[in-house]
Amino acid sequence: MGAIFGFSGPPDPDLLGRMGAALSHRGAATARTDAAALGTLAYRADRADRAETHGAGLAVDAAQDAALALTGFVLGDDAHGEGDHPDAATLLSRYLERGPAFCEGLRGSFVLAIRHGERVTLVRDGLGARTVYWGEHRGRFVFAVEPKGVLAVPGFPRRLRAAALAQYLAMSFIPGEGTMLADVFEVPAGSWLAWAPGEPARQHRWFRFEEAELDPAEADATPAAEWVERFREAHARAVADRLRVAGPGGVAFLSGGIDSSVVVAELQQQLDAPLRTYAIHFGEGYPHELPYARAVAEQVGTRHEEVLVAPGDFLPRMRRIVWHLDEPIGDPVAMPNFELARRVAGEARFVWNGEGGDPLFGGPKNLSMMLHHWYGGVERGPGFRERMYLASYRRAYSEVERLLTPDVLREIAPERDLEGVLTPFFEAERPRLFLHKLLAINMRLKGAHLILPKVERMLAAHGLTPLSPLFDERLARLSFAMPAGLKLRGGVEKIVLKEAYAGRVPAEVIARKKSGMRVPVNFWLQGDMRRYAKKALGKRALRRAGIFDPARVKQLLDYRIDEGPGRYGLRLWMLLTFETWRRMVLEGEAV
Known part of the structure; x- marks a missing residue:
């Protein structure tokens, strides 16, 4: 856990101090700054953070008037083969050789900020484990890993964006490059953004897992058992890659669902000592998954603990929790995420989780859309798929016109601001399969703007770094290459996970239907x-x-x-x- 932030134009120690203070919860023990005449980059982290010593930091090439800041960790660069683990200095050298295209083989959980003369380039990791925000104010380009860093700029406008409010009510998060504030923007996952004085900001998507999709006949030509083995090997490698960063001393959140269970099973197999696992519950009388989590812990041999979360625990900290989220995220799972992180903060620096199973490998929430696709009959007119998808979130899509005042509603165009967010995914040439279109929406929107940022912020509030091996670039490509029937078939979801870990996690965990954490x-x-x-x-x-x-x-x-x-x-x-x-x-x- 660390932070990078900065701005264009001449050095301004006061501005630098304000932005750094706003992000001090992300690490304040060390700080490095490249304050050149044309722009300033700053990097900070705690000295004890292994993730932020694993290649992260600030590199400067004075001869070429360039600097690069890296927060998080780069697991590898597929463009340079296995065993390549570039640090900030290596990445800067590659940028100077190839320009922004240098990032196209990177894997990991990171944000890069690059200053080259007057030009600033921001790079966000492929699936969105880390975030970076930007804006322009009084001729300056400013950026930071959280919106509060941008808002620390004196006089920066704080204007509500009505379209974002409608999106939030429909989805419980804000998708795409917009935020709840009209003048603050987010770099999408797997994208870079380049800015230079007098030019419009230029954005490019560099990580395109959709292109890994095979023709169904080609995918089916490979036996299902081979695809299962490829998944098992890729998942084991994803865990091993992150162990190299984290070391053996982490803990894991174990819900009792298939996703966290396969992560814990794989992780425990690669460790020499028992892993510490934690499960959440909400007290007697409320739904829970504790028996399944206990069964997994017993079979794979972890040291397991159950943590009670109740309103009395988090209500006194409600404002602090929302402050750490930094954008309104309407998923109540944020609260148990925060409380569980608070519980384990003194025991570890890294926390493993099972996030990613649904977005990458076909969770049950795709079923209603697939049923309509298969059996929907006559076309229902423009925007019907988009409206069905928004309704499938089961948030407040149907409430938008009843909840908002007429003044706010006048600023919202549903076809543009709601359905229009989804239309490019449905109409895209790649991926071709309808299930893969649904997965792409889930990964690029919910994964990158809700699931991963929520977990990262709630853990960062306690000095922790999340590790999500299912949200892995190689696994994303593998998912789109394998047949759709290995993800979702006959009402059964995430088939490849279940077949890959049959016998390694309890049979009742594999057989059960997903329930999710029902707060x-x-x-x-x-x-x-x-x-x-x-x-x-x-x-x-x-x-x-x-x-x-x-x-x-x-x-x-x-x-x-x-x-x-x-x-x-x-x-x-x-x-x-x-x-x-x-x-x-x-x-x-x-x-």
């Missing part, structure tokens, strides 16, 4: 959190802000809406998260 916000918001929610979403505050319709919000608070009761809590949670963020970021309330 009981629906119950909490009728009980322990009810008073908190009514105060935060009070009529007077909502009217003053002019964003949400107080009458509709009251119906939600009273659990009086048309849909089943399971959606009340999630929608209220999304509103709570947004309102907490808005008051801190737009109104300047204290954390």
